[in-house]
Amino acid sequence: MPYRNHPLPVRLYLGIHDHFPARRSEWVLAGILIVWGWILTGPDQTFAGNRAWSQMAAIMPENSWGWFAISVGAFRLAALIVNGTFAGTWYGRWSPHVRALASFLTCFLWFQISFGLWNSDAATTGLAVYPGLLVLDAMNIVAASKDAAGMDRAVSDGS
Numbered sequence: 001m002p003y004r005n006h007p008l009p010v011r012l013y014l015g016i017h018d019h020f021p022a023r024r025s026e027w028v029l030a031g032i033l034i035v036w037g038w039i040l041t042g043p044d045q046t047f048a049g050n051r052a053w054s055q056m057a058a059i060m061p062e063n064s065w066g067w068f069a070i071s072v073g074a075f076r077l078a079a080l081i082v083n084g085t086f087a088g089t090w091y092g093r094w095s096p097h098v099r100a101l102a103s104f105l106t107c108f109l110w111f112q113i114s115f116g117l118w119n120s121d122a123a124t125t126g127l128a129v130y131p132g133l134l135v136l137d138a139m140n141i142v143a144a145s146k147d148a149a150g151m152d153r154a155v156s157d158g159s
Contacts, residue, residue, distance in 0.1 A: 015085025023080055025136050026099065026144075030076040032133070033106055037069030052124045055116030069109060076102035093155060096147035103140040110134035 006014065020027060040046055040062050047053040047062040056065060079102050083095035114130040 012081065012085055016081065019080075019084030023084070023099075026076065026080055026103065026140050029106060029133060029137055029140070030073045030080065030102075033069050033073035033076070033109065037066040037071075037073060040066030040069065050122075052117050052120050052122035052126065055119050056112060059112070065109075072102065072105045072109065076106065093151060096144050096151050100141055100144035100148055103137045103144055107134055107137045107141065110137060 045062065047057040053062075056062075076099070079095055079098040082089075082092055083099055086092040086095075110130055110133045113126065114134055117124055117126045117130065
């Protein structure tokens with residue numbers, strides 16, 4: 001891998017820079033997920049008294065949703081960094097699989113939000129946004145799965 005001979009900060013920068021365009025939506029969706037979670041863990045109550053979020057509030061507390069989102073988003077960012085920067089390592093071999101899992105977990109959250117908003121019968125602009133995020137991440141599952149299958153073939157072929 002061309003990054004191996006660089007100091008770690010340069011290696012990270014080059015790995016992210018070179019692979020960012022191909023994974024742009026994964027990076028952005030991970031960022032959205034982390035910020036969304038951060039908002040829910042803050043002092044203001046987003047779910048309280050808002051019928052649009054009543055479905056999610058019935059499943060688990062707002063703070064728990066927030067920490068789940070932050071955890072999945074951070075997990076996803078770590079997978080993206082490894083995928084782009086440490087691809088030639090033993091753990092880099094699994095990064096497309098981890099990216100697919102992270103996209104799947106994120107889809108779970110986008111689905112919960114979309115379904116909850118739809119089921120609440122509240123007029124909210126979130127119904128124009130969250131289903132779109134769900135579709136983007138479903139496409140990311142497909143792309144990461146293709147990358148994982150290619151990696152599996154390369155390993156089985158001994159390349």
